[in-house]
Amino acid sequence: MSIMTAAVIGTIVYWVIYVLDPYIFSWQCINRPIVIAPALGLLLGDFQTGIIMGAALESIFMGISAIGGQIPADALSATVVSVSYTILTGADAETGLAIALPIGTVMASVNSMFMSLWSAIAPYWEKLAVSGKPNKFLAYNLIFSCVIAPIPGALVMFFGLAFGVTGLNNALAALPPFVMAGLGAASSMMIAIGFAILTSMIWSKEVGCFFFVGYVMVKILGMDSLSIAIIGAAIAITMFFREKSMIDMKKELMAAGVQQDEGEEDFF
Amino acid sequence: MEKRQYTQEEKKVLKSMFIRSHLTFLSFNMTKMEANGFTITMQPAIESIYGDDEEAKKEAYARHQNFFNTHAVPFAFIAGLAYAMEKEHKEKGSIDGQMIESIKAALMGPTAGMFDSMFFNCLRIIAAGIAIGLCSQGNFLGVPIFILLYGITQSIGKYIFLRLGYTYGTSFIDQIFSSGLMATLTKSASVLGLMMVGAMTATTVNVPLNWTINVGQTSVVVGDVVNSIFPGILSIGLLFLLMSLIKKGKRPVWLIAGIFAVAMLGALAGIF
Incomplete structure (x- = not known):
């Protein structure tokens, strides 16, 4: 497959995913690496690599996405570029993974730049909305989101894929071996950033210990994730109902306490 | 919870709103965020309630063009609620436009937090955890499982919460808040979330x-x-x-x- 064909396929995948998620179907589902990488792998003729890279990229991007409206790295473009690069050049997946985050970071700033730019047409949307033409409003919104909004990202994507991959490959081949070792180490440590963001979002003193339970279950007991999810769900459900009954009890006690107070008042 | 019978018209509007609620992020921008998606979702309701009353329609559209931002699933709940409130506004006049706006604004924050912790921090991690497990062994079944567990559930959630918002109206969020179960729900969800993060840290x-x-x-x-x-x-x-x-x-x-x-x-x- 020529680089140009692959660049076109990659750009189309980018475009379609960009429109499907978040505009048309779901939020943070179709545009996750675990979905994109296998799909792109299938189109580029190496399904297996796509699937395996999807798993690895999803681990990296699990926490690095849409935190409080700020997206530090764009998972979609990073996945498209790193999967195309790996499949086209036949490099090992680790190198592909290592270039994913820098590309994602660049694309995230491109995206947020345009996101701010589009604020400029907000007054126009407002005028259109109150004009009493609901179908026109819907149609214009659809055209904007499906056709105009993806253009800047897709352009960057296309040129990056068409000219970047070969350039990148030549550059990487010329590098001393320690750089590759460093890239590999960086990619396996960068995963921790995503998890750190995620953990600090849901961490609380009361339940933080469960992080280590999950860790030990895998590292020491060698359990698979579904089994851990089942055990975790059982703990969560038990906890929910126990706390619920405690809250109910507290309410009953308070109600009883109020009655008692009233009784005493009567007595005196 | 009692079953509620919807009229033919209500069914039609709710169905249309459900499909449109998938357009939450349409033309998303930094100033008004999901305002366009919300307006589009409210269109069937507004058209059905106000009919030929152009002036009232204009007011209603302007109302729902205001800044709006929450998670995609409670988005449908608030839209359902707004439908109920707009109807009340037109038929009984007990709710004014100001109140509709303030209720919408009040619900954005808490619902976003609640559903982020349920969908984004809990369900997504479970779905991705299972999918990563399968895919890292080269099994493509991880992909449909992920979409099923995390994508389709969003749609089901939207369907349920749109109707819930319409039917139970304002009292619903009040109840969860006053019963004190919100914190408990978040805490239980984060137990599961943390365990999965711990497990995935260990693998990756x-x-x-x-x-x-x-x-x-x-x-x-x-x-x-x-x-x-x-x-x-x-x-x-x-x-x-x-x-x-x-x-x-x-x-x-x-x-x-x-x-x-x-x-x-x-x-x-x-x-x-």
Whole structure:
């Protein structure tokens, strides 16, 4: 497959995913690496690599996405570029993974730049909305989101894929071996950033210990994730109902306490 | 919960609103965020309620063009609620436009937090955890399972919460809040979330120490020594170091750059 064909396929995948998620179907589902990488792998003729890279990229991007409206790295473009690069050049997946985050970071700033730019047409949307033409409003919104909004990202994507991959490959081949070792180490440590963001979002003193339970279950007991999810769900459900009954009890006690107070008042 | 019978008209509007609620982020921008998606979702309701009353329609559209932002699933709940309120506004006049706006604004924050913790921090992690497990072994079934568990559930959630919002109206959120179950729900969800994050840290995070110290005749493999204390103790250390940096307000971009620098320097020194 020529680089140009692959660049076109990659750009189309980018475009379609960009429109499907978040505009048309779901939020943070179709545009996750675990979905994109296998799909792109299938189109580029190496399904297996796509699937395996999807798993690895999803681990990296699990926490690095849409935190409080700020997206530090764009998972979609990073996945498209790193999967195309790996499949086209036949490099090992680790190198592909290592270039994913820098590309994602660049694309995230491109995206947020345009996101701010589009604020400029907000007054126009407002005028259109109150004009009493609901179908026109819907149609214009659809055209904007499906056709105009993806253009800047897709352009960057296309040129990056068409000219970047070969350039990148030549550059990487010329590098001393320690750089590759460093890239590999960086990619396996960068995963921790995503998890750190995620953990600090849901961490609380009361339940933080469960992080280590999950860790030990895998590292020491060698359990698979579904089994851990089942055990975790059982703990969560038990906890929910126990706390619920405690809250109910507290309410009953308070109600009883109020009655008692009233009784005493009567007595005196 | 009692069953409620919808009229033919209500059914039609709710169905149309459900389909349109998938357009939550349409023309998303930084100033009004989901306002366009909300307006589009409200269109069938507004058209059905106000009919030919152009002036009232204009007012209603302007109302729903205001800044709006929440998670995609409670988006449908608030739209359902807004439908109920607009209807009330037209038919009984007991709710004024101001109130509709303030209720919408009041619900954005808490629902976003609640559903982020349920969908984004809990369900997504479970779905991704299972999918990553399957896919890392080369099994493509992880992909449809992920979409089913995390994508289709969003749609089902929207369907249910749109109707819930319309039917139970304002009292619903009040109830959860006053019963004090919101905190409990969040806490239970984060137990599950944390366990899954812990499990995934164990599978994926790795500090690939490749450092051998030669002391006279014997050589010490540092990685093995460290791991004999507790397997992967460096990974946990790295994670909590990063966490404390994030809590101090360091931006992720800098952490990425920092790790890159450490990895490169380490590789140059022969540690990795």
